[in-house]
Amino acid sequence: MKILFITNLLPYPLDNGGKIKSYNTLEMLSEENDVDIFSFYESRKELDSLKYMKSKFNNVHIIEKPLTTSKNIKKMIFIAFRSLFNKLPFVLLKFKDNNMSQLLKKEISKNKYDLVYIDHLQLGVYWDILKMCNCPIYLDEHNCESQILKRKIKSGENILKNCFIRLEYKKLKNFEDKIVKKCDKVIVLSEEDKKCLMNGVDVNKNKFTVIPIPIQADFMKTIGSRINNKKTLNIMFLGTLTWFPNSQGIEWFVDKVIPKLEQTNSNYKLFIVGKDPSESLMNKCKQNNKIIVTGYVDDVNEYIEKCDIMIVPIFVGSGMRVKILEGLGKRIPIISTQIGAEGIDVENEKDILLAENEQEFINSIVKLTDNELYSSIQKSGRKLFDSKYSIEAVITNYKRLVLNDKELKKNE
Numbered sequence: 001m002k003i004l005f006i007t008n009l010l011p012y013p014l015d016n017g018g019k020i021k022s023y024n025t026l027e028m029l030s031e032e033n034d035v036d037i038f039s040f041y042e043s044r045k046e047l048d049s050l051k052y053m054k055s056k057f058n059n060v061h062i063i064e065k066p067l068t069t070s071k072n073i074k075k076m077i078f079i080a081f082r083s084l085f086n087k088l089p090f091v092l093l094k095f096k097d098n099n100m101s102q103l104l105k106k107e108i109s110k111n112k113y114d115l116v117y118i119d120h121l122q123l124g125v126y127w128d129i130l131k132m133c134n135c136p137i138y139l140d141e142h143n144c145e146s147q148i149l150k151r152k153i154k155s156g157e158n159i160l161k162n163c164f165i166r167l168e169y170k171k172l173k174n175f176e177d178k179i180v181k182k183c184d185k186v187i188v189l190s191e192e193d194k195k196c197l198m199n200g201v202d203v204n205k206n207k208f209t210v211i212p213i214p215i216q217a218d219f220m221k222t223i224g225s226r227i228n229n230k231k232t233l234n235i236m237f238l239g240t241l242t243w244f245p246n247s248q249g250i251e252w253f254v255d256k257v258i259p260k261l262e263q264t265n266s267n268y269k270l271f272i273v274g275k276d277p278s279e280s281l282m283n284k285c286k287q288n289n290k291i292i293v294t295g296y297v298d299d300v301n302e303y304i305e306k307c308d309i310m311i312v313p314i315f316v317g318s319g320m321r322v323k324i325l326e327g328l329g330k331r332i333p334i335i336s337t338q339i340g341a342e343g344i345d346v347e348n349e350k351d352i353l354l355a356e357n358e359q360e361f362i363n364s365i366v367k368l369t370d371n372e373l374y375s376s377i378q379k380s381g382r383k384l385f386d387s388k389y390s391i392e393a394v395i396t397n398y399k400r401l402v403l404n405d406k407e408l409k410k411n412e
Contacts, residue, residue, distance in 0.1 A: 017322030092248035143319030144196035180238025189320040190343025214394035236307035314340035328381035
């Protein structure tokens with residue numbers, strides 16, 4: 001089976017949740033199929049990643065395009081201004097690219113594709129070109145994108161910013177609804193995302209397939225709490241810091257929880273592990289020598305082994321947090337908000353600890369000094385990971401999904 005797979009960024013190195021999901025999906029799809037990959041890349045530094053991708057996959061087509069807002073402020077302000085007079089919102093318009101359009105047309109004219117796989121809603125902006133393949137089109141929704149914007153709308157913020165977000169949400173929801181209706185299959189990460197995408201849309205629920213993010217977790221922490229046996233409590237935050245829910249969440253933790261932690265346990269260190277920390281975050285953290293902002297790291301496992309607890313203070317978002325799945329698989333106890341753990345089949349105080357405010361985060365940290373609870377959460381979290389979120393557990397669903405279309409084509 002020949003598959004056209006289009007994604008937003010070259011899915012390597014595996015330095016954020018979206019790339020991990022895209023890369024693992026590609027590995028599963030390419031096991032028994034011929035996959036052509038189309039993606040953007042942002043800088044020449046990523047060309048080493050292209051070499052690796054070409055060593056793993058046969059056909060990789062890339063187009064250079066700046067996409068990260070924080071690194072391209074002037075360009076993004078211009079696109080945001082254009083979006084005011086366009087039916088597409090800014091978050092989609094920035095993915096429109098003539099070079100990508102021409103590349104897709106060229107390859108579609110040369111190849112007979114059996115399946116188009118749109119990895120991320122944003123690539124739906126190429127729908128009119130992709131439908132020229134005359135084959136089934138699947139959409140893989142990493143998040144319910146409109147839900148993220150809806151949750152960002154807050155009263156009391158800058159009025160102009162709030163108006164812009166409301167306009168973005170309205171246009172994005174309209175686009176999302178249309179693409180969901182057009183696609184032959186929609187892959188979502190959770191039942192919550194499925195409900196979100198079906199809300200207000202006249203679409204058959206059988207179009208949706210719930211498949212969690214597949215995660216590889218060979219490394220595991222040893223069982224047992226070290227908190228009571230150490231002078232220092234090591235806390236870890238993991239995530240790409242250009243993504244708003246991550247940056248908002250960790251800044252909240254530094255502002256609200258750290259002062260209370262100082263009163264409870266002054267012997268701590270907070271490791272903020274993730275690329276592209278903002279100037280705002282750096283300024284907050286440099287005032288406290290117990291907070292270490294690592295930036296990008298080559299080996300996340302080094303910090304998972306070093307740290308006692310992972311925190312996930314996420315208040316805006318959708319989809320499924322890769323960091324939580326990774327934490328479950330690698331046996332580091334996690335304290336998360338409900339939105340952070342949304343879509344993952346965890347049970348509070350069994351697989352994870354849930355906390356919604358600063359005092360609940362402090363209480364949860366204190367609870368994890370109990371060696372029995374700490375060890376129990378490690379074991380239970382890994383058991384849940386093995387049964388539902390490991391690559392071995394997920395790959396069967398992907399094979400079944402693609403196989404269904406193979407059978408359909410045979411019967412045409």
